[in-house]
Amino acid sequence: MAAEPERGPLPFEPKRKRKKAADQPAPARGQKAASRPQSFRNRPDTQIPEVVSRRMLKRMLVFSGIPTSLGVAAFFLSYFLLVRHIAELPNVAVFLTTLGCFGLGVLGLSYGALSASWDEQAPGELLGIQEFRDNFGRLTQAWRDSRKARQSRTDKES
16 A cells, blocks of 8 residues: 655635643633634634635535425425326335435435545545545544544643
8 A cells, every 4th residue: 555645724724723722720610611702713724725615516416406496306206107007006115215316415415525625726536535544534533533622621720
């Protein structure tokens, strides 16, 4: 297996890790933690670039729109076949077919967002299989880092 090339940060990834607030006391259970300042939401490095956002939206529409449309079409087709007495379909078959198509539509939303290239200059592949692998890897790594940070905070509080 070839060594993976060094990856650069994405445009909306934070430039540095957050510093731990060791000198600030933890808020009491009854108190609400201070919310993030308004300026945090408006910083350009924390926002998804417009190009990437549109790319995600297009993929989500395709990967969720097609299965959802097929689910609706299957439902109306089965209704037409039953009303015209062309075919006798069991209710369970109609239910499972439409449920499967709608389920694929929901999965298509996630796949559409994760299969889009998160790099502004690289449009990515047609199906986005490599981009999905890269982005899912980043997502799982962020989950692990978050879990470790949360675990270390709870260990320090104990």
